[in-house]
Amino acid sequence: MNELIAGVVAGLRHGRPMRLADEVQALRALPAANVAGQLAAMPAERAVTLLDQPEFANAPEVLGLLPVDKAALLVTEMAADRAADVLATMGNGAAAIIDALPLDVRVSLTALIAWPIDSAGGMMTTEFVTVPAGATIRETLAHIRSVERSRETVYSVFVLDAVGRLAATVSLRRLIAAEPDSLFVETVAEQSPITIAPETDREAVAELIRRHDLLALPVVDADGFPLGIVTVDDVLDALVAAHTEDAQKFGGVEALDRPYLETGFAAMIRKRAGWLSVLFLSEMLTASAMQHFETELERAVVLTLFIPLIMSSGGNSGSQATSLIIRALAVGQLRLRDWWRVALRELPTGLTLGTILGLVGAGRIALWQLAGFYDYGVHWALIALTVSLGLIGIVTFGSLAGSMLPFALQRLRFDPASASAPFVATLVDVTGLVIYFSIALLVLSGTLL
């Protein structure tokens, strides 16, 4: 019976999760104390299987509520990468548990915790399979069989040289396909495998695994010694997390740490009020710009009618350009040095888009005037011209500014994804008002102004 449970649990850990994810989702909705009680009561293997799921978002909290020796026992059995993530987010409570761990686990976990959570070091696990150079294929397969239970992946095996540096990697697929199995493992191994440094950003790791269709990627130190392995399932989780963070940043929200409905009211306000206030303070410059043109505004109130229209068109075209460039930079279609090629494309694109909107805008004013829907005064044609030229200028500026901002941020070593839509819109709003009123002064000087 016990063997049966162990078998089921091993099955759960190794790719046959009997709707485990659904159980975790159910657990997450319960109070942490309740979940801690359940974990303490169930067999350790089962508790470990549950804790190993990255979706178990309140695992750090739950672990902190367990007796220290029980928590240490569970952490010892957990996948090293997941255990490190959980301990890293536990805060002060982690120290007592770490002190209670067996020495070898303590050493490997503290090494893992040291890396930022969004780096290759933070994503990797230390539970990889190694064989010495000179092993045969048969010996390698026998070794895999003997350690399989305790390894996160056995689909990629590291071949080490005499001093323990990574010499080659070999996939389980190549090992299985190779015949005869008395050959040295090197004969089927990849001799210059793609490796990464532990400080590599998670999106770069994901892109490398995706581009080269890998199941796992070795992490090595500067001297070529293997530190860990990043597996494709960690990369999938990282991609989804990065996608969420990017989407939130682009919407002008600081990335949430927890799912929407699980984020508390105070945390939600904190994550949103900061950016919103910064944008609000910057946008106050529009009031200053308007005050500057106070005389013109009083003389020609008709000009104010089109301010929202013109401002939003600038913001929209900027938002388009920014979203295109952020993604192209993120997936490596564009590099920093391509900025001038982008500028040379956005200039004619902005002019064309601005002209299209300018013609529609002038048509709208002419139609309303001639059909008698509204009276823009005797100088309505000049007003239409002002609005058209304003749109051309602002849409061109919006496209240029929106496309250059991600490059500028990347150059300054910020995340280009921080060039959020609201940020670009605010930048374009202030400049847009100045462009609009300057054109009005040129066109309407001597008539309305």
Place this chain on the structure above:
Amino acid sequence: MNELIAGVVAGLRHGRPMRLADEVQALRALPAANVAGQLAAMPAERAVTLLDQPEFANAPEVLGLLPVDKAALLVTEMAADRAADVLATMGNGAAAIIDALPLDVRVSLTALIAWPIDSAGGMMTTEFVTVPAGATIRETLAHIRSVERSRETVYSVFVLDAVGRLAATVSLRRLIAAEPDSLFVETVAEQSPITIAPETDREAVAELIRRHDLLALPVVDADGFPLGIVTVDDVLDALVAAHTEDAQKFGGVEALDRPYLETGFAAMIRKRAGWLSVLFLSEMLTASAMQHFETELERAVVLTLFIPLIMSSGGNSGSQATSLIIRALAVGQLRLRDWWRVALRELPTGLTLGTILGLVGAGRIALWQLAGFYDYGVHWALIALTVSLGLIGIVTFGSLAGSMLPFALQRLRFDPASASAPFVATLVDVTGLVIYFSIALLVLSGTLL
């Protein structure tokens, strides 16, 4: 020598890509005719390896330039899922090549082409490994060894029942770990594997693979017969493509079909002018709203000074709420029926954020007035009150509208990601003006208005 090349090429196809992705990137920069010439001249295995890369974006064009019999030869050898994708995007040129294919390849490719490219059917390959129920583990491993060369993945094997329906799946890992190998394969297989229907959306496929840490997912028809297999590397590609499409949609651009720098000028204008014009036409309602309040505007020009500030705050808060909800819906943290829970959270959140901005705004007006930077007139305190109340109303409305829009779109079976930042901003702009002027009429009636 030929064996060596075959070995290298096989290595390239099976997870040891000697920086193949970089070669593809270089090829993509050359004119299609040039690339076609190179492909025709190189050994077929090498050409197939290159064509199999999803990054080879101009493969359809290149294939169309080759003699039909040569093209058919290459397509026959390509991975079935990739071949189907390439033929599906070739347009008219594909028919001649399909006619020249061997019957079995033609049947399996036309079946694959029939599925939308962003469905499980469009992502799957038909090159999976099957064994009959009752096979031993040893027989299964021997079978894997014999077909390994022609299969996209051997890490997941399908066990079929007597009539050929999918009865179970087993991972290569479980097969290797199992002892003795004279046992039936069922003893280590997953008896009720997670399967998907071919019409499943690619993001749902990705979420399932990610949640359950799978390397491959069987696609079965309504009767349980296996149609194909979706592998984790296809899912990675699909996730990145979906991320790009979402980011572009959120920025108010129709998703581009090609990388930014490879998209032609005309295509770029088409992708951006449509949305921009729709938003522009909707935003014209702001001009109508302003015209409606013409008398008030003429009497109190001072009110116009804060229009950009108030409009943009509404747009920003709407953009925040929308980006949070779109992602939460996309990753399954929220369901359609949760809309009222979100509304109940966004109402107090919007009120709080609006109050924060309102206080800052009133403070700004008081400071400018009292410090003598600008004179808002004798009723400056009432103007500050109008701006504050306006901000509270508009930020609350923006948060509510921005959070409810993705639900409404999902309910109407549109992609919630279409609730782009510019779309929300436009919606909030028009309403925001009406809210602002209505509050102004209430507060300033009898004094300024």
